[in-house]
Amino acid sequence: MTPLDLTSDPVSLTAALVDIPSPSHHEKQLADLVEAALRRLPGLPDSQIIRRGNTVAAATRRGLGRRVILAGHLDTVPLAGNVPHQLIDDVLHGCGTVDMKSGLAVYLHLFALLADAPDLTSDLTLIAYEAEEVESRFNGLGHLAVSDPEWLRGDLALLGEPSNGIIEAGCQGTLRLRVTAHGARAHSARAWLGENAAHRIGPVIARIADYEARRVDIDGCHYREGLNVVQLESFVATNTIPDKAHVLVNFRFAPDRTEDEALDHVLRYLAIDNLDDGFTVTLEDSMPGALPGLQQSAAAALIESVGEVRAKLGWTDVARFAPLGVPAVNFGPGDPAFAHRVEEQVPVAQITHVASQLRNFLTTRPS
Incomplete structure (x- = not known):
């Protein structure tokens, strides 16, 4: 070489x-x-x-x-x-x-x-x-x-x-949060015998879709935050009510927030504490701005x-x-x-x- x-x-x-x-x-x-x-x-x-x-x-x-x-x-x-x-x-x-x-x-x-x-x-x-x-x-x-x-x-x-x-x-900070809704499987012909996890997670997705991004000026640099669904998954079979639904949420935050502040903001906005025991939340990744x-x-x-x-x-x-x-x-x-x-x-x-x-x-x- x-x-x-x-x-x-x-x-x-x-x-x-x-x-x-x-x-x-x-x-x-x-x-x-x-x-x-x-x-x-x-x-x-x-x-x-x-x-x-x-x-x-x-x-x-x-x-x-x-x-x-x-x-x-x-x-x-x-x-x-x-x-x-x-x-x-x-x-x-x-x-x-x-x-x-x-x-x-x-x-x-x-x-x-x-x-x-x-x-x-x-x-x-x-x-x-x-x-x-x-x-x-x-x-x-x-x-x-x-x-x-x-x-x-x-x-x-x-x-x-x-x-x-x-x-x-x-640069902006970034974190990824996985929200999982749990339900119960059933045949789709007898859906009332189960609990559709995909339906349960719908309000979380709607809440994210309504998010109003904060804009902040730091040293004359304009940062715009964003909260978005970047992965959505829920499937067992075409004739089965799914018992799990996953949403991966990505928050891009301005560098005036710490990682802990950013996580707290997302949890509060999604009202995670108000969700019942049928939900689990996992922080998958976080990097500071x-x-x-x-x-x-x-x-x-x-x-x-x-x-x-x-x-x-x-x-x-x-x-x-x-x-x-x-x-x-x-x-x-x-x-x-x-x-x-x-x-x-x-x-x-x-x-x-x-x-x-x-x-x-x-x-x-x-x-």
Whole structure:
């Protein structure tokens, strides 16, 4: 396999990363190449590079008074016949071009270019991590936060998530709650002998459908919450009254709520305490949001450099920096609407534009 040249232009580096397949749980080859490329950088001792599983991190230690973390995941969703890359009319096509090998390429390129450069104004931490596209328990950044939390400490963290070259600040929290109604089976010709669980859960669904989403402004970023049924299941046979009905409810909450506050809000809204013993409720998953933290000086300097900022309406790994008090934003090339699609693609001009904006930020003295 051809070694990676991190100092090559970020478009060429994106193409090289795309051509190295790395679906979740299969990042080793790419992690090996990234680690080897980092260890070849002049002026960066091996002691400033770590490897944890298929997560690779490197850091400068120049005493510049401010630290910026550049983090991006190595993995993609499963391939769909969209590797190797194709370059068509200045648009790069291929798996991961948007989510998020173009963002990772920009971060790797700038780290390699600036790590020993005299015009760098912030120390840098680079984290290329595994398993973002699967269950949270596999997430390499999450593992690093537990095993080596000092590597997530800094004045500002950037995640290379696709954001169309606009800063997307903070992120929403998310929780999933399973509500199960219990009934009694019976032949559908003698339905009165049973109790239809699907009918029993109907009022819960109606309540969710009537939910009025809260909108909240935090640091000028507008977050809109949402409560929705994302899975509905109730079936035994076509001639049988079902004895169970399941509704999986997803609540996306603004980052001014804690996880406990969000759960309490949903339970109160659904009037769970008023349900009889024929219902069970299980919290299946919960992740906190992240406040934008745009008033902190490093974040304000980035906004001044880039010029555009909006709220992140989904959940991303920026939330892993919130417990450490590190403001974190999403900033990368690519339209997120193309993420995970067979026709995933990113304009090369957007890659170079994001790289130029970020280089300007990293080489401008804080005011």
